[in-house]
Amino acid sequence: MLSPSPNSTNKAFKRVALVGKFQADGIEERLQDLAKLVTGLGCEVFLEAATAQHLGFTEFPIKTAEDFAGAIDLVVVLGGDGTMLGIGRQLAGKNVPLVGINMGRLGYMTDIPIQSVQTILPQIIAGEYEADTRTLLDAVVLRKDKEITRALALNDVVVNRSGISGMVELAVRVNGSFMYNQRSDGLIVSTPTGSTAYALSAGGPILHPRVAGILLVPIAPHSLSNRPIVLPEDSVTVIEVIDGREVIVNFDMQSQTDLQSGDKIEVRQSNKTITFLHPCSHSDYKTLREKLHWNEYPSTF
Known part of the structure; x- marks a missing residue:
């Protein structure tokens, strides 16, 4: 599904929960930057309870994954595919979509590079995304x-x-x-x-x-x-x-x-299903090509 692009004053998602791979180096700073970005977009930011507990964050309201349904519009996962697997299983059937941001290695599910989050995440929160039900x-x-x-x-x-x-x-x-x-x-x-x-x-x-x-x-x-x-x-x-x-x-x-x-x-x-949100430029074949190091045809193909 490709959602229409609303104007900058509209938001498809207003209540955003952040989930982090709390064992990763530099995760505290990355999450702080992410929270600042989402707050600057006019969204209310929450931290998932296990993430907040392990990192000692207290400046944002906390919710357990069990309480996301009806209270959270979008979950942003910062980490790798393993982090996405864990939270995805908890949110199955709760009708809360997830966005995956990788911190280094491209993932099959966490497909947004941390270097691109400042550009891509505002577009998704504004409603420009492709939905992918699993x-x-x-x-x-x-x-x-x-x-x-x-x-x-x-x-x-x-x-x-x-x-x-x-x-x-x-x-x-x-x-x-x-x-x-x-x-x-x-x-x-x-x-x-x-x-x-x-x-x-x-x-x-x-x-x-x-x-x-x-x-x-x-x-x-x-x-x-x-x-x-x-x-x-x-x-x-x-x-x-x-x-x-x-x-x-x-x-x-x-x-x-x-x-x-x-x-x-x-x-x-x-x-039960879960839904991933991808940027409009997402391609499953591009992800496979990059992860599996498939040879590429010339750009003129």
């Missing part, structure tokens, strides 16, 4: 048919071995139909967003963010015939742990649950 995965871990964990994932749900233990054996069913037994280092269930993360390093394809599908990617499978596959968006995938020591399931690599033989992980597309 799906999430809803995963449930079942032990003897009882739910022991439920989590959302914006990138992926990964069942794998931990430490130096051997291969795991997994049985995979999709919509109740048996797909295969697989011996491997693990299995990745990925959204299109996550197709450029762990799934890519494991040999999976890149899915455009607007592709409606769920990606299954084996991790170092014992049989080379176990290949990545893209499933329909309404698929329900059940992964059963048949055998293996120290097996875990990760959700966006930010939380995990230890598994036992017989445990099942049921994964489906969540009914």
